[in-house]
Amino acid sequence: MAEHLDLVKNEWGAGFQVRLVTVENSPDQGLVLANINPGWEDILSRPLAVGAGDSPVYAIKEPPNEGLNAIIAFYRGDHVFATSVHSDEGCPFRHGSVVPMRPADVGLASRTSAQPA
Numbered sequence: 001m002a003e004h005l006d007l008v009k010n011e012w013g014a015g016f017q018v019r020l021v022t023v024e025n026s027p028d029q030g031l032v033l034a035n036i037n038p039g040w041e042d043i044l045s046r047p048l049a050v051g052a053g054d055s056p057v058y059a060i061k062e063p064p065n066e067g068l069n070a071i072i073a074f075y076r077g078d079h080v081f082a083t084s085v086h087s088d089e090g091c092p093f094r095h096g097s098v099v100p101m102r103p104a105d106v107g108l109a110s111r112t113s114a115q116p117a
Contacts, residue, residue: 002026005068006083006093007040007075010101019097023071025064025085035097048074 004024008017021040024032031044047056048070057074059067068085075082083092092099 002032003085003087004034004091005072005085006035006091007043007071007080008083009080010078012101016098016100019093020080022093023059023068025068030064031059031067035093037097043071 002024004022006022007020009020010017018037019035020037021043022034022036023043024034026032033041033043044060044067045058047058049056057070059070061067062070072082072084088094
């Protein structure tokens with residue numbers, strides 16, 4: 001798998017996080033989805049308004065790095081957030097799609113108080 005980001009949902013009450021979808025930056029194909037949970041198949045074609053008053057950005061229409069950055073900028077909430085771009089080796093979800101919450105790690109893009117283990 002190429003470098004990628006993971007879209008993550010915090011399950012605060014249960015104390016774990018779920019990977020919703022992985023967005024890869026493939027050198028040959030541009031942005032590619034993997035590990036897709038139902039309801040997230042269209043993430044690349046959804047309009048993302050990344051700033052107040054900004055025109056929507058469509059990740060699939062942007063150069064891959066800009067598309068990834070738009071996803072990271074848009075999904076940064078307490079319930080759903082995008083991680084920073086990382087390698088497979090650095091992926092908190094490399095062993096599965098659910099991880100326990102733990103204190104925040106440096107290097108992940110979330111604005112939440114818990115991060116994937």
